[in-house]
Amino acid sequence: MDYKKAGLVAGIEIHQQLDTAEKLFCHCPTALRETAEHAGEFSRFLRATVSEMGEIDRAAKEEMKRDRRFQYYTYDTTCLVEDDEEPPAPMNDEALSVCLTIGKMFSMTPVPQVHTMRKLVIDGSNTSGFQRTALVALNGTLPNGGEIETICLEEEAAQRVKDEVFSLDRLGIPLIEITTSPCMHTPEEVQKMAEYIGMVLRSTGKVKRGIGTIRQDVNISIAQGARVEVKGVQELDLIAEVVRREVQRQQNLLATRDELKGRGASVDTASAQDITTLFKDTKSTVLKKAKKIHAIILKGFAGLVGREIQPERRLGSEMSDYAKKCGVGGIFHTDELPAYGVTAEEVASLKTHMKAGEADCVIIVAGGSEKQAVCAIGQVVTRATIALSDKPVPEETRKMLETGSSAYMRPLPGAARMYPETDVLPVIIDDARWRAVTIPELLTARADRYAKEYQIDLPYAMQLAGSDKLPLFERAIKEGIKPKLAAFTILSTATELRRDGVDVRKISDDAYLATWHAVEKGQTVREAIPELFRSIAAGSTFEESLKNLAPRVSREELEAIVRKILADRSEFVAQKGKAALGPLMGVVMAEVRGSVDGKMVSEVLRTGIDKALEPK
Amino acid sequence: MKGIYITERDGMAVVKLGSGYNIGVPPKVCTFVERPAPAAVKPVDVKQDSSLPNLSIVSTGGTIASRIDYRTGSVTSQFNASDILVAIPELAEIANYRTIPLATILSENMTPAIWQELARAIHEEIKGGAKGIIVTHGTDTMAYSAAAISFMIDTPVPIVFVGSQRSADRPSSDNAMNAVCAAAAATSDLGEVAVVMHASTNDDHCTIHRGTRVRKMHTSRRDAFRSLGIPPIGKVEYPSRTVTLAPDTVRRGTHKLALHDKLEPHCALVQFFPGMSPDILRAFEGYKGIVISGTGLGHTSTTLIPQLRHLTGASTVVVMTSQCMNGRVCDRVYDTGRDLLDAGVIEGGDMLPEAALVKMMWVLGNEKDGEKAKALMQADLKGECNRRSAHGL
Numbered sequence A: 001m002d003y004k005k006a007g008l009v010a011g012i013e014i015h016q017q018l019d020t021a022e023k024l025f026c027h028c029p030t031a032l033r034e035t036a037e038h039a040g041e042f043s044r045f046l047r048a049t050v051s052e053m054g055e056i057d058r059a060a061k062e063e064m065k066r067d068r069r070f071q072y073y074t075y076d077t078t079c080l081v082e083d084d085e086e087p088p089a090p091m092n093d094e095a096l097s098v099c100l101t102i103g104k105m106f107s108m109t110p111v112p113q114v115h116t117m118r119k120l121v122i123d124g125s126n127t128s129g130f131q132r133t134a135l136v137a138l139n140g141t142l143p144n145g146g147e148i149e150t151i152c153l154e155e156e157a158a159q160r161v162k163d164e165v166f167s168l169d170r171l172g173i174p175l176i177e178i179t180t181s182p183c184m185h186t187p188e189e190v191q192k193m194a195e196y197i198g199m200v201l202r203s204t205g206k207v208k209r210g211i212g213t214i215r216q217d218v219n220i221s222i223a224q225g226a227r228v229e230v231k232g233v234q235e236l237d238l239i240a241e242v243v244r245r246e247v248q249r250q251q252n253l254l255a256t257r258d259e260l261k262g263r264g265a266s267v268d269t270a271s272a273q274d275i276t277t278l279f280k281d282t283k284s285t286v287l288k289k290a291k292k293i294h295a296i297i298l299k300g301f302a303g304l305v306g307r308e309i310q311p312e313r314r315l316g317s318e319m320s321d322y323a324k325k326c327g328v329g330g331i332f333h334t335d336e337l338p339a340y341g342v343t344a345e346e347v348a349s350l351k352t353h354m355k356a357g358e359a360d361c362v363i364i365v366a367g368g369s370e371k372q373a374v375c376a377i378g379q380v381v382t383r384a385t386i387a388l389s390d391k392p393v394p395e396e397t398r399k400m401l402e403t404g405s406s407a408y409m410r411p412l413p414g415a416a417r418m419y420p421e422t423d424v425l426p427v428i429i430d431d432a433r434w435r436a437v438t439i440p441e442l443l444t445a446r447a448d449r450y451a452k453e454y455q456i457d458l459p460y461a462m463q464l465a466g467s468d469k470l471p472l473f474e475r476a477i478k479e480g481i482k483p484k485l486a487a488f489t490i491l492s493t494a495t496e497l498r499r500d501g502v503d504v505r506k507i508s509d510d511a512y513l514a515t516w517h518a519v520e521k522g523q524t525v526r527e528a529i530p531e532l533f534r535s536i537a538a539g540s541t542f543e544e545s546l547k548n549l550a551p552r553v554s555r556e557e558l559e560a561i562v563r564k565i566l567a568d569r570s571e572f573v574a575q576k577g578k579a580a581l582g583p584l585m586g587v588v589m590a591e592v593r594g595s596v597d598g599k600m601v602s603e604v605l606r607t608g609i610d611k612a613l614e615p616k
Numbered sequence B: 001m002k003g004i005y006i007t008e009r010d011g012m013a014v015v016k017l018g019s020g021y022n023i024g025v026p027p028k029v030c031t032f033v034e035r036p037a038p039a040a041v042k043p044v045d046v047k048q049d050s051s052l053p054n055l056s057i058v059s060t061g062g063t064i065a066s067r068i069d070y071r072t073g074s075v076t077s078q079f080n081a082s083d084i085l086v087a088i089p090e091l092a093e094i095a096n097y098r099t100i101p102l103a104t105i106l107s108e109n110m111t112p113a114i115w116q117e118l119a120r121a122i123h124e125e126i127k128g129g130a131k132g133i134i135v136t137h138g139t140d141t142m143a144y145s146a147a148a149i150s151f152m153i154d155t156p157v158p159i160v161f162v163g164s165q166r167s168a169d170r171p172s173s174d175n176a177m178n179a180v181c182a183a184a185a186a187t188s189d190l191g192e193v194a195v196v197m198h199a200s201t202n203d204d205h206c207t208i209h210r211g212t213r214v215r216k217m218h219t220s221r222r223d224a225f226r227s228l229g230i231p232p233i234g235k236v237e238y239p240s241r242t243v244t245l246a247p248d249t250v251r252r253g254t255h256k257l258a259l260h261d262k263l264e265p266h267c268a269l270v271q272f273f274p275g276m277s278p279d280i281l282r283a284f285e286g287y288k289g290i291v292i293s294g295t296g297l298g299h300t301s302t303t304l305i306p307q308l309r310h311l312t313g314a315s316t317v318v319v320m321t322s323q324c325m326n327g328r329v330c331d332r333v334y335d336t337g338r339d340l341l342d343a344g345v346i347e348g349g350d351m352l353p354e355a356a357l358v359k360m361m362w363v364l365g366n367e368k369d370g371e372k373a374k375a376l377m378q379a380d381l382k383g384e385c386n387r388r389s390a391h392g393l
Helices: A058-063 A093-105 A187-203 A236-263 A285-289 A315-324 A344-354 A370-388 A431-435 A443-454 A458-465 A470-478 A483-499 A509-520 A526-537 A542-548 A555-568 A570-591 A598-613 B081-087 B089-093 B112-127 B142-152 B175-186 B278-282 B302-313 B335-342 B353-366 B370-378
Strands: A009-017 A040-044 A070-074 A116-120 A130-141 A147-155 A159-162 A165-167 A174-180 A214-221 A228-233 A266-274 A292-299 A308-310 A331-333 A361-367 A396-400 A406-411 A418-420 B003-009 B012-017 B022-025 B054-059 B066-068 B075-077 B096-101 B132-136 B159-162 B193-198 B205-210 B214-216 B225-227 B234-237 B243-245 B267-271 B289-294 B317-322
Touching: A009 A187, A093 A130, A093 A147, A093 A174, A093 A187, A093 A431, A174 A187, A187 A214, A187 A236, A187 A443, A214 A236, A228 A236, A236 A308, A236 A370, A236 A406, A266 A370, A285 A361, A292 A344, A292 A370, A315 A331, A315 A370, A315 A406, A344 A361, A361 A370, A443 A458, A443 A483, A458 A470, A458 A483, A470 A483, A470 A509, A483 A509, A483 A526, A509 A526, A509 A542, A526 A542, A555 A570, A555 A598, A570 A598, B003 B022, B054 B112, B081 B089, B081 B096, B089 B175, B096 B112, B112 B132, B112 B142, B132 B175, B142 B159, B142 B193, B142 B214, B142 B353, B159 B175, B175 B193, B175 B205, B175 B234, B193 B225, B205 B225, B267 B353, B278 B302, B289 B353, B302 B317, B302 B335, B317 B353, B317 B370, B353 B370
Parallel strands: A070 A165, A228 A396, B054 B096, B054 B132, B132 B159, B159 B193, B267 B289, B289 B317
Antiparallel strands: A009 A174, A009 A214, A040 A070, A116 A130, A116 A418, A130 A147, A147 A174, A159 A165, A214 A228, A266 A292, A292 A361, A331 A361, A396 A406, B003 B012, B012 B022, B066 B075, B193 B205, B205 B234, B214 B225, B234 B243
């Protein structure tokens, strides 16, 4: 694919949670909780408010198509601010400082007076109905020539538990939003950019780590297409694929439009009608449950509604997503029927009833009420009309699906969604404050330094610098642990155990450190670490685990064990000579169950072999 | 970089960028480009259903519908029926509305003089055929105003005070649900002055409180309003709008319409505290009446008693209430109480201090005979003073 020729223009927004002590606008900890631990619940409705221009934001309007009662979980680590029952506290200065640090790392200009805004979001993920956000820095550049447009400091939204239920532990965690200019033209460039920015963010040591703590939104458009924002890309490796698939989708929508035009296709709005009685004896569970079934003819659409425009996505899926906004489960179209319990006879009678020709596609929607069915048909008409129009790719916010395809969420929000947060005072960033911001060492530079200072191989050092356990490594060095021991445990031992099915997340940083100190003090040996970790991961304390390890073997005992093994295998030793050391190491280590340092074993074994080989 | 200049703030020019974000920059870095024509506000046309009951909405400045000012970012209150119905469409299903913009004040700036204007306006509306009245009011002093209107008007129809604890400019505002519940209460069988506000943090029902027995008990929560001394007089479910009234609630049509709009403004509410100097009471010399919010069963320190005796001797009515909020005053248990009674202080029963103050203004405005006024202060006029202290409250 020639992306330059396709006119690909892409930019990204990176949202990264900050690891601050408190939330952005209250004094709660930034702790994530298990939903089972929730201490209370409450429920609310949200309604779109009229903007300063007297209009309701188009994205908000879309969310308003349904009256939704949202349910919220509260915790002993959340407060009335998350409940939208108390005005916000002043902006968290620690979070602002992290943003300024990152801004300086991108050579940006700070905003002299930072104003907090309310961004209208009424999908339930914010109890207030808006997300607080503030523009902190502008106009950055990257070594590769890329441009950062803005850095914003925002509050994280509540986590959706299921359907309309949200958990308030995440709401209000500080989030930095970094927006690049639309300066990228290939899928790979976008991914590289995301990787680089992620590395810079982690270099501050003040960002949260782990799944869900960083999310990328990708803005993509092609020539003749439209700007589409794909939200919520959590895995870095998928970014390029998301871009590729969106380009494919836009190109296919353009091609579909051309084909529809060629066929003289049209949306027959007059054909929309109630066909509930037609399916009164249906075996389809969805249709049987429906109170009202409506249908409409899309003239000349046959085959195109069901044609793939992106892996697992069709024009029909797009129509279905639009219709879902009315509360229906989706749509059926004759390109995919008979299926889902709808029989060939039913399809035939439907087509006859609707007077649909060979080239036409009939869409049916099953609603819980007349209002729902009418609304859903209206949404199908909207989407089908777009497919036929001069701009067949609508500007949309979409959510990424598992494999890199995407589904429609809502229209791109307009400027009408932003208004001032009157409850938060502006913050001044003067020259003195900006000058005082110090830039931390980049992780790439740190990896170089580790390689040099601690004689760790560079790829290993890079891995370490990028690891979640970097703060632990730094702590270990400070506490006098040998760098290689710490690096090896973090990168090899823990990884191997994890692959072996051990839940290494249960091993705390303190347990790592206690283990290393025990090794350094000679209370145990490096080879015993896997066994110790297995025991800790299974629920024992470090002390218990250490006590329950195989008993320490003294040098005398070890020498006795070695003598016995050599005696048992005297022929082998005679045959192999000094080369017997390697194979026999394993035998001895198995015998002492890792409770002796490998160096000591090899030394005793070597002496023993040398002795055995001495001419008698 | 281009943007729209919004306002000046702490020496900085606040500029709105194309993205919608505001930033503050030093004025000297700004260059004037052009002054865009102000955007025309689209007129809205909303149909009212004249077959529904007529309600009048009297606004005192509590915003039931509001809009952000594009330039300053502040909230301006919009007050005509169309604006309200655009913001809260469900209201149109309940009644046919007339709107009376009486005042646009923050409720902490409320005065007895405005209560009088409010009472007269409400009286006019009821006389004109309104089947119910909704008064939109800031929440800070809403309970005082509701008590004042309770005393000033004998009403055959519901007079419902409503407000919001979260401003109307946010999608989560309690204004819409409170307004819908207030309209439901105002068209119900209710026949007294009430406050209708959120019952809990949930958007599921509102409580109907008696105007003389309600108090704001939280600075910010939606369910800040609580009935004290009596159970709530009713509730309104949401979104079903089902109204349930308690057995003792005054029903529509029980009373004939009457206006008694005189108030005596020279009254005060004084909270006693340990170590309080008699000098503070001295400042109230010449006042017609003082409500004391005393400790426990209704006490001040003994050092204040001579000054209180001096005040009552000069015909100032002094009524004792309790800062406990819950329970009844009894100055016959301890020596200090008996000494207070001996000094001419009268017991305020289980009246809330604020309700007692407003009642005092009304009583002293309408009854010039000192002894009769004292008797009225201890009588139950509008449900403010119970003869019995019920369980569980």
